[in-house]
Amino acid sequence: MLFDMDGTLVDSEKLWDVALHELAARYGGTLSDAGRRAMVGSSMADSMAILHADLDQPWRDAALGAAWLEERVTELFAAGLTWRPGALALLRAVRTAGIPTALVTSTARSLVEVALDTLGRDSFDVVVCGDEVDDPKPHPTPYLTAARLLGVPVRRCVAVEDSPTGVASALAAGAAVLAVPHDVPIPAADGVHLVASLTAADLALLAALLPPVSGAAPPPAV
CATH class of the missing domain: 1.10.150 (DNA polymerase; domain 1)
Incomplete structure (x- = not known):
């Protein structure tokens, strides 16, 4: 994830x-x-x-x-960060299910370290920051890097994004995308599932976004 x-x-x-x-x-x-x-x-x-x-x-x-x-x-x-609607519940559900999880952000590490005081340092197995990759979003490098560090094929990953730039990065990497537009509209596109709020997202939806695995039950979304 x-x-x-x-x-x-x-x-x-x-x-x-x-x-x-x-x-x-x-x-x-x-x-x-x-x-x-x-x-x-x-x-x-x-x-x-x-x-x-x-x-x-x-x-x-x-x-x-x-x-x-x-x-x-x-x-x-x-001074404090406010969770987006449904975000904390979804993150907790993912972690409770034992799904490998990465934070993939364009923000610099110094700022992310402050944000992790709100997000929780144990909420992610991997954190990829904007100043730690050669090619930031919309290039695929951030998401490819996160999947590699998690040890999971990127095509078995779901990326959750709120911007066209981030969506482009995740799609280029080959991940499925759950898009929750915030400040900027996100156009409909193949491989992108749009929701108005993360309150509408759960583990079943995440799993449904992944392509089926031939001849076997699909593994959990990550």
Whole structure:
């Protein structure tokens, strides 16, 4: 089982909103709604590029902006994170069933370590962060890396995502996808099962998303 973090398990996108708008204001500009939507699910490097282009300030130092943003979001994360509806119950059900589980996020390790105070460090067998892979989402590398570390074929995995960027990453890796749109709509696509909320998801649904195993009872979804 492969879980995205921001907007999927916890309602942290609102905290990113605060920090990104504050950074734009420090630059003397205003982040557009379109620019913010384009960042959802993206790596820090891509988000900085989008921000600077949106403000018509491409000369800005991306590393300095990213450092300021990570420090501010760390403060916001530390103040507390709110679970998305149904996310905690689904994660607990998966863990109780003994299903190998990974957190696969575009967020940097330093911020994820803060988020794990809410998520629970024993909730995941593997954690793959955005600054720990050469090619972040929407490339397949994060999900391929998580499946490899879990020791499970990626085609026997279900990825839970909330953004088009994350969905593209999981599909490219070969995982089945349970999509729960949050801030950005997710178009219907082959291999993607859309739900309005994770309150509608359970172990039976996860297992049903996987292709059947010829000649044998299908193993649990992971």
